[in-house]
Amino acid sequence: MSRQLYPHLRLDVFPTPYCTGCGHGILLGAMVRAMDEAGLDWDKTLFVSGIGCAAWIPSPHFNADTLHTTHGRPIAFATGARLANPGLNVVVVSGDGDLTAIGGNHLIHAARRNIRITVVCANNRVYGMTGGQVAPTTPEGCFTQTSPWGGEEPPFDLCRLVMGAGGAFVARHTVFQVRQLIKTLTRALTFDGFAFVEAVSPCPTHYGKLNDTPTLADFHNQMKGQYVDRRRYDRMNPEEQADKIPTGVWIKAADTITPPIDKGSSFIPPSSGLGSSSNPPSAGQGNSSNPPLRSRGGQRGGI
Amino acid sequence: MKHTVETVPAPLPPDDYFMMGDEASAEGAIAAGCNFFAGYPITPSSELMVRMVHRLKETNGSFIQMEDEIGSISALIGASWAGARPMTTTSGPGLSLMMEGIGYAAMTEAPLVVVDIQRAGPSTGQATRPGSGDIFQVRFGSHSDYEIIALSPWSVQEAYDLTIDAFNLAEAYRVPTFVLADESIGHLREKVTIGETVERWHRPTAPGMPPFDTDDENGVPPMPAFGQGERLLVTGSTHDARGFRKTQDSAAHQRLVGRLVGKIRNAAEKIARYETYSLEDAEILVVAYGFSARAALEAISELRRDGVKAGLFRPLTLWPFPEAGLKLAAKSVERVFVPEMNWGQVVREVERILHRDVVPITQVDGEGMRPQSIIDGVRGRAGMNS
Structure with missing residues (x-):
């Protein structure tokens, strides 16, 4: 990594806590480079993460505002922060268990709302921090601590899940596709709406050892064959597609994207951190210049 | 601060x-x-x-x-x-x-x-x-x-x-x-x-100062906001003054949780609020809050019409509970009653504070507390059935 990017890291907390062969360090580096490519102001960017290995990518490594939340809830925390201050770039970085199992509800609703946040899901297909339990992303038949005879449940296809919920910008790469990953993250960070990037990341320690891919090189070889560019995937016949997973970017047609819900200007002065100091008199009380609100929810006060 | x-x-x-x-x-x-x-x-x-x-x-x-x-x-x-x-x-x-x-x-x-x-x-x-x-x-x-x-x-x-x-x-x-x-x-x-x-x-603010610890005796550190260039580390894990995780550090845990608890406990009497009614000569004390206190006010005036010297203590803060005020109010009363729209919750707190028997009056029928429930409770348990 270029030394020019070092100020964006808290170098005193390195090395990272990640195990040998973990892909999260690659994603960490890709995030920093993408932030630089996107030209975003680190001091106006909030990184929100949940619980698990991936949640440690921004916190404490990034020298920026970080919010390390309860398990599964980073998107809900991010929604509050973004609505309270639309001047913030809000970026969620968390794992597959955090974002799609315990936090799956917030993921689909953020996609549906098209709130302008970027969600990066480090998908290692297992619960790593707790020792390697089955996740909703674990491929069928794979072995984990809690699927000791091979998982019997089909996994989520995260990109299709988010697309189905209305996600405007959806993408997937493995961390081995570093250049594409950086390029896609750069686009996601500057996308004007909800953006979801799945970064498939190897976990040799808890996933690989039980599934014949105990080293990073094993994961590389396995993923290279399995994850194919979506254009190549689309040209394949169904038999060829069966054991393949497409990678790339899926963006909804511009005329089908609903406007992001958080376009309004911030009511918080950027420097003070305090709420607005005065409210206009209530509409409908007779001495206001604001026209009374009309809505279908019943007149205010007539509830 | x-x-x-x-x-x-x-x-x-x-x-x-x-x-x-x-x-x-x-x-x-x-x-x-x-x-x-x-x-x-x-x-x-x-x-x-x-x-x-x-x-x-x-x-x-x-x-x-x-x-x-x-x-x-x-x-x-x-x-x-x-x-x-x-x-x-x-x-x-x-x-x-x-x-x-x-x-x-x-x-x-x-x-x-x-x-x-x-x-x-x-x-x-x-x-x-x-x-x-x-x-x-x-x-x-x-x-x-x-x-x-x-x-x-x-x-x-x-x-x-x-x-x-x-x-x-x-x-x-x-x-x-x-x-x-x-x-x-x-x-x-x-x-x-x-x-x-x-x-x-x-909320107190002081740019550049640590947001998670303070030497100020009130135990409340300043609070910056995201986007101000403070590069905040906010985490639910045990953390130091600047927000760095301290998940294996006994002293850091003791200090943080001690301050979180202490900043409210030490200010409890400052935060606590209550009102009293007809306590001057009261022999019977009714401790009631929320809607039940409305019924209790009615009940003590009816009891007084019948010659029972009843008074009311109404906490406006349930947490922290106005302990000093309650002790003062209960000092010279003979019996203490706590009517509640539950099976007895604040009564436990009152018992804990007063170190004496306190009589719960529970009305759990999905209705607002009735003055008569309190009057019946006081008469029944105080041996004053007429």
Whole structure:
């Protein structure tokens, strides 16, 4: 990594806590480079993460505002922060268990709302921090601590899940596709709406050892064959597609994207951190210049 | 550090209004400068949320209906750290879902207000009927040690006033603060007098200073917001003054949790508020809060008409409980009674504080507390049946 990017890291907390062969360090580096490519102001960017290995990518490594939340809830925390201050770039970085199992509800609703946040899901297909339990992303038949005879449940296809919920910008790469990953993250960070990037990341320690891919090189070889560019995937016949997973970017047609819900200007002065100091008199009380609100929810006060 | 105080004109023109408790609480929030609301519909608190969607539109605030109560409390914490003055409203079942977030708000010292319009439980219970079953839930619902502040209104006027106070206390102490109303007050309609001005307290700020520890004896560190270049590390893990995780450091854990608990316990008598009625010559003390206190006031005057010297102690803060005031009030009385719309919650706190037998009077039929229930309870247990 270029030394020019070092100020964006808290170098005193390195090395990272990640195990040998973990892909999260690659994603960490890709995030920093993408932030630089996107030209975003680190001091106006909030990184929100949940619980698990991936949640440690921004916190404490990034020298920026970080919010390390309860398990599964980073998107809900991010929604509050973004609505309270639309001047913030809000970026969620968390794992597959955090974002799609315990936090799956917030993921689909953020996609549906098209709130302008970027969600990066480090998908290692297992619960790593707790020792390697089955996740909703674990491929069928794979072995984990809690699927000791091979998982019997089909996994989520995260990109299709988010697309189905209305996600405007959806993408997937493995961390081995570093250049594409950086390029896609750069686009996601500057996308004007909800953006979801799945970064498939190897976990040799808890996933690989039980599934014949105990080293990073094993994961590389396995993923290279399995994850194919979506254009190549689309040209394949169904038999060829069966054991393949497409990678790339899926963006909804511009005329089908609903406007992001958080376009309004911030009511918080950027420097003070305090709420607005005065409210206009209530509409409908007779001495206001604001026209009374009309809505279908019943007149205010007539509830 | 100490909070800053600002006085602003009341958003509603000063006058007498006729409104519902839920609406008065919403107006109190707007008066207190609330500019963010996230919520999820639940009876009997939905009227408050509906009022907020309109009022925040008028005052240029932010409103979102979240996918569940977990999302609501999470959004509040995100908004609080982004500099907003946030609020949500809910009832017992929704409050249960919020508990992990409330612990996180206490741990990261994020000011926020939760208005709990209590209903008859447990579980779904009787959704449209009153109860006071959340007294311990607000205080102990999240895991491990923390402190919160909870206020208990007994009128629509207090639904307005105490909601303003809740925002100010939340900001001054950087702590989640609750308005513990119940369905009787939430759906009651009566007169509310709006004054000329409103006092708003703001969280202490000191750019560059650590946001998670202080040498100030009040134990409240300054609170910056996201986007100010402070590069904040906010985490629910045990952390040091700057927010770095200290998950193996005994001293750091002791210091942090000690301060979180201490900043409220040490200020308990300053935060605590209560009122007393007819205590001068009282031999019988009734301790009552919220809607039950209205019935208790009626009951003690009826008892007095019959020659029973009864008085009333009404805590306005349930957490922290006004301990010194209660001890003083109970000093020379013969019996103490605690009527509640639950199977006995505050009675335990009263017993703990007074170190003596206290008689619970429970009315758990999904109805508002009746004066007659209290009169019967006092007469029966005090051996004064006539």
